[in-house]
Amino acid sequence: MQNLTSRYNYIYNANVILSQHQQELTEGYADNYDEILPVYVSPEKYDVFNSQPAESMPAMDEIIKKARVILLEKSFGNYVDESYLLLGKANFYKQNYFNSSEYFDYTAKNFPNNKKSYIQALDWKARSLMQLSKYSEAALVLDTLSIAISEQKKNKADPLATIAQIYIHQRMPLEAINALKEAIKSNSTGAERVRWTYILAQLSEQLENYPEALLYYRKVEKSSAPFEMYFNANLNRIKLNAFMSGVKLNKQDQLLALLKDDKNEDYHDQIYYQVAETYIRDGNFDQAKKYYQLSVRNSTKNNYQKGLSYLKIADLNFKHFRDYRAAKAYYDSTTNTLPKTYPGYELILKKNQNLQYLTDRYEIISSEDTLQSIAKLPEAERMAKVNLMANPLIASAKTTESYTANPLDPFQNSNDKRSKNKNTSSTFYFANSNAISTGYNEFKKKWGNRKLENNWRQSIRSSAQETIQDINKNYSTNNGKVAGGPDSLLAAAPDSAARIKAITASLPITPELMVKSDQKIIDAYHEIANFYLQELNDPKEAAEIYQILLDRFPNNNRLASIYYGLFLVNKTLDPAKAEVFKNKVLKDYASSTYAKTILDPSFSLRQSEMETVINKKYNDLFDLYEKKDFSAVIQQADEILAASPENYLAPQFAYLKAIAVGRTNHVDNLITEFEKINTNFTEDKLIVPLVKEHLGYINQHLEEFKKRQIALIDFDPNEPKFFGQQFPATAVVSPPVTNAKPLTPTKTAQPAVTPAVVPPTEKVVTAEKPVAPVKVAGIFSTAVSTIYYYVVHVSDGSLTLSSSRFGIGQFNRGNYAENNLRHQLKEFDNDQLIFVGNFGTFDDAKTYAEGIDPQLKQIMKVPANLYKSFIISKENFEKLSSKDILDKYQEFYKNNY
Template sequence: MKNYATHNLKVILFSLCSCIIYACGSQKDNATTRSMQNLTARYNYIYNAKVILNTHQQELAEAYPENYDQVLPVYLGPEIDSNFIVKDGNGAKTMDDIIKKAQIIILEKSYSNYLDDAYILLGKANFFKGNYFNAAEYFDYVIKNYKNNTKSYVEALNWKARSLMQVRRLNEAKLTLDTLAYMIPDLKKNTAEPLATLAQLSIYHHKNAVAISYLKDAVKASHDSQHKIRWTYILAQLSEQQKNYSEALLSYRKVQKSNAPFEMYFNANLNRIKINALLSGKKINKQDELLALLKDDKNTDYIDQIYYQIAESLIADEAYAEAKKYDLLSIQKSTKNQYQKGLSYLKIADLNFKHFHDYLNAKLYYDSAVNTLPKTYPGFELIVKKNQNLEYLTKRYETIAKEDTLQNIARLPEKEREAKIQAIFNPVGRPDLVNTQVSPNTSPLAFNLSESNKPQTSSTFYFSNAAALSKGYSDFKKKWGNRKLENNWRQSIRSSAQTTNQDITNNMATALANNAGIDNPGLSDKTAEIKAYTTALPLTAGQLAQSNQKIIDAYYDIASFYLQELNDPEEAEEVYQILLNRFPGNNHLAASYYGLFLIYKNKDQTAATNYKNKILKEFPGTVYAKTILDPSFSLKQTELETTLNKEYNSIFEQYQKKDFTGVMQMADQVLKNKEENYLSPQYAYLKAIAIGRTNHVDTLLTTFNGITNSFPDDKLITPLVKDHIAYINEHLQDFQKRKIALIDFDPNEPPFAIRQAPAPSVTARQEVIPAVQQNNKIESAAVTNVPKTEKPIPAVPIKVEGMFSTAVSTVYYYVIDVADASLTLSSSRFGIGQFNRGNYSGQNLRHQLKEFDNDQLIYVGNFSNFDEAKTYADGISPQLKQIMKVPASIYTGFVISKENFDKLTSKDILNKYLEFYKNNY
């Protein structure tokens, strides 16, 4: 018996050694090798790797910072910019373990049936490490090489689409999912996750109805309870967005009754209360149920969200002041949830801006929202833009408020008017700023400290503890960097409208001392202000029309700015509707209808069609109607303008070469072929000048008179030609003696010139732009001196932003920035000269060129004050298309003081000034 056992042991040991030797030897593709590799690959590597992956996914679900204010992601994956990846050191290590196991299968188990699983594991491990492009490549390899394995093929398609969606390559993800969607009806199992992925893509494309359909099918097909709970909550959110409140309520209740995480349960309960109140239509005490949640100790960490929801319900009831109080409470109680704090900051900013018109505080709260919300927050860039451009919008809202106030006062009886104006300028209880005394050494904080609240000096007090101070300072620098010690130190985005309280505090004592002996309209001389305000009242029909036009223009500017600059169609739609409701017959109807057509085009086809028909019926000849009928109209128009500009520049070159016969022939051909084009008056003018260089004055006068008759409404050439005709008629005898009307190329003959304006009798301006060398004497303006306008510089704080300021200057320029250094601007400067001589004859306006690497600046001056320059800008702007003869997209006009202009030395500085100009003027 003993020998038998010994024999069996020898046989077993021999077999085992043989297997080991065989395994260590060269592998061959046979049944034994495949069986052994399948066994070890499946249980030693695949099984263990999947256990590690499932554990990591559970940890990710527990640690993922959910944002219940937005639609939850259907599946979880680390965001590229999130802090989670940085902190997830152990998670990265476990993913590396999975990668090693997968690589062993690929390298050492090449005859096994689990190579596709190994590549899928490599893809998933890279996905959860945030290496989405690498993950997509691994899944793509499986898709191309394992098409016959349906399970692996479907799984790879699904995860490749997920990887692409994580980096927002939605078009590529859609192509992948199109293949998957085609296969799903034929699949008998494992369809839940592909359906969920299709739902996520639909959410990204804002197709909520489609997403709801996919998610419902995914919930039915899923055997994972946590997935079903999560997807049910998302179904509720999507139904709520679709305003299908009964469906949303049903889904929220399912989540409440399930084994959901407490935070999800709490938010489902919160939304259920909100929808119940909405469906019941209660107007009184609808916040009571939300307030009751504050009494539950389990909700301690969610008090900020409760207050926020109460504020939201109050906003829905238009109780804005009360809503603001609860939003402030939400901020105060937000200790852990920075996201919620950011939302509350944003809501208060919107309330201040839209409803309270407190623009300075709106600016501060927008900045706090920008610094608190993550950059991945939907619409984050929009908030930043709104913050930066707040002043542009603010000025227009202030115009609306001012004109509305003036109109309301104008409707009052005369005695009540006077009382109302007095109340505005002398409000009851207003402290007298002149009598306010501020010590230069007094800290702003001192005003908030009473004797009973003075800082303690014991060693337990934070500011008496050197170690605590040192640590606090170190932590502060890590988070905020080296910030200047000043009020509103958190603000990273500054603008000129925001003269900081710190600057005001520092300069208050000096300002008060300086103002003590000066008549300050804001403090002492109220009579002039009251008189000016009274004069501005729109008491006549004409004045009321002008006031209304200011309001109309302001609303239109705001709506256009929201739509075109901020890309915020919802806000634009609201302002357009206000404009149309208040002024249904305004002069921006066509543009407003087109703006609304664009807004509704992708969300409400019925409304879009309605506005489209309005444009085509009421404004058939506008560019908006032509663009609707032919979407390529704008492109064709641009091409046509480019052709016309080239033709004009070609003729102008002939004019510069003094080939007057060629000018006449080319101008005739263009005028004959394109009689209706917008440059026709200028072609006709070049032809007339060429005729004047080669013919008698009678022919020239006939040609000039033909221009005034053919183009009576032209504001660029016709005024200039009329001035030429008047000059010729004044000196007709001299011109009749000439064989050729315009012979100023002959030094023996007197040149043709514009009529001289009488020289002023006052002191001439000392500083002028040097004369520009013109191509022809006919286009040279007379040089006369313009009186200098003295304006006192007010003793008030000047707005300063970086190197630029709004300080009053004695010299201003109007500047046209052309963002292309390669263009020859001779014809553009010629056109500016035409405008100046036709509209500003005798005003000593000169234009000069300043060049950067990529830009050219044509600047016109001198203007003695900003209003003069702005009036010039308003006059020339509508003519720039005819004047510049370059694409409108590459030039910009603006006004600038000489002091600021001298600082323009590069494109970068120019861009900074343009931002400064937009914010301040």
């Protein structure tokens, strides 16, 4: 009785449900014919297209329920093994792959004599392991499975297909072909046979066995294949025939002939794409680009195909046309269109982010050139030009306003004859208010409340599309002083008067401002040329940019670097020229790093080793400083400075010595040491501002300092800033700031007394500004916060960061003395975070980052490859609890900020 009820009440019905689900899964999956098709459709693919959460699958829950009834109530029957198989399959389709692999493993180990169940268990266990990306474990299971099926005549098709799948993953097409051929012979169903035949054709084409690939494509065409598979088989057959025949005149015509068939209307994008591919093979890149663009225009349903076409156009612009700005735009479109699972997606994203570097600098050059050309006009013409730019004529503006007032009524003009009958019944859609209302409601159901604007479908915008939002944000934060060119100013200012004011304020109308504008252009060209040379490995383009820079600014401050770059460029392009530039560097800039590198190619390596040694010496000296062994600090600092007076940390060694002198001597000696620093290190941007701050404070309280035998009498190793701690009676402890102005670097010495202990500022409010769209990825969000931190992530938990934190404190006190910035430490198992705050807005934190990042080499006393910096809101910071989450945030930061 248990066997009877188990078989017909539970096993049969569960298998019917499973078969229906598998059928739905196959029908709901959109194959990507530009890749080798998967042998079987995985659950993730199905869920992506059907938006069905894996955990809420009533059909699979029903199978699990039936299987458990057998195990609990009918365990004396013969269907216990099949119950475990059903539990495994249901968990597999629910994407609980670990559970499913355990069920299949249990079945294989406990029912080895039931060959049918044993083979199924091994087969599905291997599939589960592959879904978990445990391919080495899956391969071992399939080795056992191949031995088991070698003794069988039946039930071999599915296991052989699974074996073929792992061969495909391992890029072993020949072995995959052999396994699939055996699977087709072993009683495969009609649908399986067609799919596997198409895969055989793809694998044969990959092996360049074109006759066999053609044979299989023809078989698919003659079978009962779905139309899309039939179409792609036909397309590939034409492509291979043309390729094998070597005929260059008619292969495009054969493909374009497919456009005439009405059945192929939805596949025009793929046809144009294949035409472009034939032109690529012929080396006709202009025609290829034309047909890739036609593919994009005709891609109405297949976003994957559109993404591939975008990628091909981007690659053409990047590799063949050397149009990097156009390439950047197409890579933007590619990353917004292709799924993140596309092979090589991360590489495309990285290339896109690198090209943003070029785009930003070309925009700087264009902006400064435009502003300079306006500034050189006579005043009357200049103001006319500014007025024209601030108030551009847009013919469609009024029309747009009339249509955006009410999205349900596009005919709002009372003079329009069509509006008189808008409430009457009509077959014309826009004259029927009921139809419009219904359509609007359906639109909201599908798309939600979307703003009427260009590209409204895109939830993720490219960098170019978000430029206006970024400019608006910058304008509001900088009180109308917008970085960027006239177009930026035009977009950012809220009204005509403000736009005129913003553009006028940005014009370089004085010689000083013109010099600054020129320097921005020089720096941008220099960075572009270096990027072409070092990152893109494009010496020809780098040489052109260097030459443009020399032609425009023959006496610029980057000549040593430019001549060295031209020397490197011409080593392969023109050795004679290379020799000329080499001699220029050696003669005119003999003491530069570039000259030393030419004479000794290992100079950079030795320089890095020297920096490591200097870092260690500084850390050792700082340890003595913390232990209050001031006489040893003075002695060793003198020795180090005498041995290497030009080392890159020399100002900091001198500063430690000065503080040690202050801890042991009269204030006159301290002042002498500080003045030496000002004299000896005029170009330093980290220590000198801090020393000026100290001297300003000492001069204000000189009489009180003079009365002491020792200048600096207190010492707090956690916050070593002497000046606020000397006069506790007059120190003012600032309350939490509730209406603070935006963060402003301190450029001169401030007379105000700095408190010994500054309470953490938990709320900083700045002026209101437009709110950017919130982007969410996992637990992180770009939602606006009232508190932001600047973070330095050190990926080594064993390092002592006291000296590095001291360096950050030096920077803060020298440049942001009025802002009460604090730096603290947060530790993980093998990672440490130094975080600085509090900043009231993201832009305040960004301003701070732009100031401190160039100084990090001097500040951080750890190897450069071990640290990186980023900005984070307080809400996101509180979610950082492990190395894994920290890495995910840094990826989120890179993608969204």
